[in-house]
Amino acid sequence: MPEQSILRINEIFWSFQGEGLRAGVPSIFLRLAGCQLKCPYCDTKYAWDSGRWLPLPEILDEIDKQKRKYPASQVVITGGEPMEQDLTELVDNLKKKDFFIAIETNGVEYAALAIDWWTVSPKDVMGYAVNKALKKRIDEIKLIVNENLSVEVIKKIRDIGDYFPIFLQPDSNDNHKYENTFYLFEQCQLAGISDVRPGIQLHKVYSVM
Ligand code: SF4
Numbered sequence: 001m002p003e004q005s006i007l008r009i010n011e012i013f014w015s016f017q018g019e020g021l022r023a024g025v026p027s028i029f030l031r032l033a034g035c036q037l038k039c040p041y042c043d044t045k046y047a048w049d050s051g052r053w054l055p056l057p058e059i060l061d062e063i064d065k066q067k068r069k070y071p072a073s074q075v076v077i078t079g080g081e082p083m084e085q086d087l088t089e090l091v092d093n094l095k096k097k098d099f100f101i102a103i104e105t106n107g108v109e110y111a112a113l114a115i116d117w118w119t120v121s122p123k124d125v126m127g128y129a130v131n132k133a134l135k136k137r138i139d140e141i142k143l144i145v146n147e148n149l150s151v152e153v154i155k156k157i158r159d160i161g162d163y164f165p166i167f168l169q170p171d172s173n174d175n176h177k178y179e180n181t182f183y184l185f186e187q188c189q190l191a192g193i194s195d196v197r198p199g200i201q202l203h204k205v206y207s208v209m
Pocket residue numbers: 035036037038039041042043044045079080081106123
């Protein structure tokens with residue numbers, strides 16, 4: 001059984017944030033391995049099972065290395081599903097280094113971490129459930145557009161509160177992703193649901209990671 005200060009990491013790399021309200025922000029990505037949901041459309045299936053257990057000092061060294069090269073970067077903790085591991089010590093150490101810290105999560109698990117930005121992407125396989133304690137901290141919602149995402153589902157998510165945008169995220173496996181996303185966006189406008197936006201995938205546009 002690994003100690004808490006050891007995390008299963010899939011990859012650490014620099015790029016820009018490709019989606020959501022903070023798209024374009026230079027970022028050091030820390031991709032944690034593992035996710036129990038196993039969504040069929042997942043675009044990071046490679047992170048489900050492959051990963052190395054790394055002690056925290058090694059992880060921080062690698063992040064420092066990236067930071068020396070790209071000083072204006074935030075840290076994005078992603079996955080897989082990062083909240084399936086205990087991130088407390090990692091986050092405390094990154095905070096001491098003055099990073100802006102963002103997490104991307106499916107919203108099932110929650111821990112009161114001292115981070116700056118919660119991107120929550122509720123999933124159809126969980127009935128779009130969001131952890132009750134996490135609801136108050138949502139900064140943005142991302143929803144994959146597929147046959148299960150309806151105006152009714154989006155309305156229910158808007159009922160959580162009006163303090164965050166809801167991005168409709170095109171499914172990269174769908175040949176009609178932009179038409180389908182725009183159609184749903186228009187339906188939300190007609191239904192009067194506030195602050196629903198068509199999402200972007202800047203990484204795909206630029207053909208980078
Ligand atoms: S929750 Fe996210 S990381 Fe997990 S399987 Fe679904 S899409 Fe992939």
